[in-house]
Amino acid sequence: MVALSGVALPVAAQQPADTLDLAQAIAIARAQNPRIAAASAGVRAAGARIGPAGALADPTVTLGAMNYMLPALSPRGDPMTMNQLTVMQMLPINGTLRLRRSAARSDSAGTALRRDALALDVEHEVRTRYWELYHTDRALETMGTTLGALRDLVGIATAMYAVGSTSQADVVRAQLAVTRMQQDIADMALQRFTAAAALNGLLGRDPEARIALRPGVAHEMHGGEVMALEMPPLPPTDSLVAWADTGNRELAALRTGVSAARANEEAARRMLIPDLTVGLSYGQRTGSNDVVSAMFGISVPVFARSRQLRMRDESRAMREMAEDEVAAMRLSVRTELVTARAGAETARHQVAIYTGTLVPQAEAAYEASLAAYRVGRVDFMAVLDAQMALLMYEHDAHRFESMYGTAIADIDRLTGRLYVAPMPGMGME
Numbered sequence: 001m002v003a004l005s006g007v008a009l010p011v012a013a014q015q016p017a018d019t020l021d022l023a024q025a026i027a028i029a030r031a032q033n034p035r036i037a038a039a040s041a042g043v044r045a046a047g048a049r050i051g052p053a054g055a056l057a058d059p060t061v062t063l064g065a066m067n068y069m070l071p072a073l074s075p076r077g078d079p080m081t082m083n084q085l086t087v088m089q090m091l092p093i094n095g096t097l098r099l100r101r102s103a104a105r106s107d108s109a110g111t112a113l114r115r116d117a118l119a120l121d122v123e124h125e126v127r128t129r130y131w132e133l134y135h136t137d138r139a140l141e142t143m144g145t146t147l148g149a150l151r152d153l154v155g156i157a158t159a160m161y162a163v164g165s166t167s168q169a170d171v172v173r174a175q176l177a178v179t180r181m182q183q184d185i186a187d188m189a190l191q192r193f194t195a196a197a198a199l200n201g202l203l204g205r206d207p208e209a210r211i212a213l214r215p216g217v218a219h220e221m222h223g224g225e226v227m228a229l230e231m232p233p234l235p236p237t238d239s240l241v242a243w244a245d246t247g248n249r250e251l252a253a254l255r256t257g258v259s260a261a262r263a264n265e266e267a268a269r270r271m272l273i274p275d276l277t278v279g280l281s282y283g284q285r286t287g288s289n290d291v292v293s294a295m296f297g298i299s300v301p302v303f304a305r306s307r308q309l310r311m312r313d314e315s316r317a318m319r320e321m322a323e324d325e326v327a328a329m330r331l332s333v334r335t336e337l338v339t340a341r342a343g344a345e346t347a348r349h350q351v352a353i354y355t356g357t358l359v360p361q362a363e364a365a366y367e368a369s370l371a372a373y374r375v376g377r378v379d380f381m382a383v384l385d386a387q388m389a390l391l392m393y394e395h396d397a398h399r400f401e402s403m404y405g406t407a408i409a410d411i412d413r414l415t416g417r418l419y420v421a422p423m424p425g426m427g428m429e
Contacts, residue, residue: 017212022130025203026419029126032204036122039115046104046111054101062086066283082283082291094273103263110256117249120413122202127409127419129199131402133213136192138398143185146391150178153387156373157380170380177384231348231404240337240415247416248333254326261319268315271308274298337414344407347400354397362390 064084154174160166197207279295366386
């Protein structure tokens with residue numbers, strides 16, 4: 001074990017870092033995330049169920065030894081004694097096979113859409129973890145700068161104490177502030193390690209692998225979708241809802257469930273129509289001509305009250321449930337979109353306020369208080385408070401940048417919009 005900023009981290013975490021931007025992280029997750037791989041296997045399995053759903057039942061082949069006379073079991077002595085081969089086939093004439101195949105196609109399409117929705121969920125998680133890393137990196141940079149400033153304050157307070165311009169208490173306060181900042185940096189380093197481990201898990205990699213974000217100005221090098229101080233207003237809620245109504249993969253999957261439920265309901269209704277059974281029999285007789293027989297039969301729904309009618313009621317209820325789930329999902333998506341849009345707009349305004357007003361004012365206040373402290377016009381706590389206020393404002397500015405990026409990821413997931421081009425075979429347009 002080795003230590004980094006006071007936090008005990010595994011040795012593997014000290015290996016050279018893998019530099020990623022957001023698009024690269026998403027592409028790796030789509031290619032290597034085991035949840036997506038499992039869902040893709042489920043899509044193949046659902047596709048394989050389409051053919052069997054509409055296939056005829058296997059024919060029945062019967063071999064028989066007919067009318068052998070006792071006690072000798074001799075094939076001679078009776079013209080009805082024969083060896084018989086019979087083939088029977090059930091033929092549904094009520095259209096249920098076509099409807100079952102249609103339901104299976106809808107189920108397969110829904111499975112593919114749910115796989116695509118899962119891929120978008122993984123992308124959303126990757127983007128969320130990425131912005132957590134962005135926030136912690138910016139926080140560590142700011143806290144490192146603040147630590148340097150606090151150490152300078154220790155030097156200033158020590159020099160002023162040496163000439164009798166201040167009390168020893170100021171030196172102690174400055175040293176205490178340095179120690180507390182070192183502890184805060186250690187806590188933030190642990191938060192970064194946790195976020196990196198979570199991101200590695202989404203990428204299907206060793207959780208201890210180091211990750212470094214590609215350097216750049218604000219969000220520019222992290223995919224280009226977010227620019228600090230250039231965060232455009234979002235489309236109105238109704239436009240976002242319209243996008244989600246056509247692009248949300250989970251909503252589309254539920255709609256395929258409605259189609260499947262309607263096909264199953266119609267199939268259950270048609271089960272009251274009898275099935276047809278046809279057969280052909282060939283009899284081989286000893287000492288006489290062979291014989292051929294043809295047979296026809298129908299199923300008689302004498303237990304319809306306890307079987308077919310109950311199945312019809314079940315399928316009707318399943319169809320109503322599927323329709324209600326679509327309505328509930330649409331309401332849920334709209335609610336989440338409203339919340340995400342409000343979060344993005346709030347973060348956008350807050351970033352503008354912090355970077356345009358609060359941070360510059362806090363920097364000026366700190367410089368003014370430090371200059372006043374040097375000439376004995378303010379006490380040390382005023383300088384320390386000004387420095388901590390500057391740290392808080394810078395920290396909050398980066399937190400709102402991260403909040404904006406996360407909210408945009410929420411909106412993209414809900415509207416079904418992809419951050420980068422889909423991987424081959426993903427089935428997402």
